[in-house]
Amino acid sequence: MALKMRIFSGDNTLLTDEAARFENKIVLDALSLLIISKMDMLPILDVFEEIHITSSNVIKIKSECMDGLTRGRHSFAYRAYKAIESFENIYIRPDSPEISDVAQQFHIPKYLYDAVVYAVENDMPFLYADEMILHLFKFIFEGTVKTISISSILRNLPQADVAKDYVYRLLKSNYQFINFNAYDMYYQISQNGFDLSKADIEPFFRCKSDHDMLSFGNVYCHLLERLIYEKQKDCAIDFVSYVFKFIDKTSRRSEYYKRMLEYNEDSVECKIKYYTMQRFVMHTLAWLFEILYFYGEPYSFLIEECKFEYISHEVVEKAKLYCLEGQATNK
Secondary structure: OOOOOEOOOOOHHHHHHHHHOOOOEEEEOHHHHHHHHHOOOHHHHHHOOEEEEEHHHHHHHHHHHHHHHHHOOOOHHHHHHHHHHHOOOEEEEOOOOOOOHHHHHOOOOHHHHHHHHHHHHOOOOEEEOOHHHHHHHHHHOOOOOOEEEHHHHHHHOOOHHHHHHHHHHHHHOOOEOOOOOHHHHHHHHHOOOOOOOOOOOHHHHOOOOOOOHHHHHHHHHHHHHHHHHOOOHHHHHHHHHHHHHHHHHHHHHHHHHHHHHHHOOOOHHHHHHHHHHHHHHHHHHHHHHHHHHHHOOOOOHHHHHOOOOOOOHHHHHHHHHHHHHHHHHHO
16 A cells, blocks of 8 residues: 655645745755655756755665665666756755754654754755654754745746646645645646546545545536636536546545444544535535536536435435525526
8 A cells, every 4th residue: 555645734825825935945855855756856956046955865865776776777766866966956965963862752864853954054944745744843943944845846836737747746646735726637637638538537536534625626616617618518527427426425435424423423533524525515516516507508407417326315405506596696
């Protein structure tokens, strides 16, 4: 089973803040460089004038590179090490003389500690690849650690199509939480001539109850509107069918937590997961119905012809009612 690495929190406000304080100098550690290399995303480092990496991180990458030699000279570890040698904007810096007792108590690797200390001492942003470690920084380092994520670099890439391709790679490789929007999905579908049967859009539907599920529904609805506006009729109809199936599966997943509540009605976790999923189902279904109703034929027939295995008739009728109320309000 592939490791689901959390390289960003998925918080849009944080992503905007990181993008706003984007600088031309960063400090990175071995893990960040290895992940960027593994995803064939090394060109994103060209946006920085200076990239600082400490000696211990170079040694860490070199050791990974030696292990990777058994897989050939084109392993991602080897590419990362060659990047240090060949990129003119990468500078090797000295390590911290020692690691603090607190850092050792939290089992922070020396190479990571060295990178963050150098970033703090030189007032530079630290490029992180593991969002979970950020929660430890306040216990280990004095003062504020300025940070930026791989996601914020993609937000600042001048080549929009390249950024969309990189976002898709991260999603497909199961990294979490990768922010995406309707334009990212539209771009991937357009690359396959708007033939949904040839476009792998499954990575955009890895939506869990601990995510901001409503934002996923909003993206799907915005994409549908764009497909209709661009007169991609067949693709739009196929996409609606795909989203209907996904919503139905989500409703099935929610029933598990409903059954768990019958055994333990005080379970806060089960309540949150159940109602989060059900709210996503109702919200997304009602908005899809509203879009289909608004644009009329050849789309409105999908409202009456939709069939669900797990979404109750009551929920479907309530979504239709919300849809009609929304249309009445907009008139």
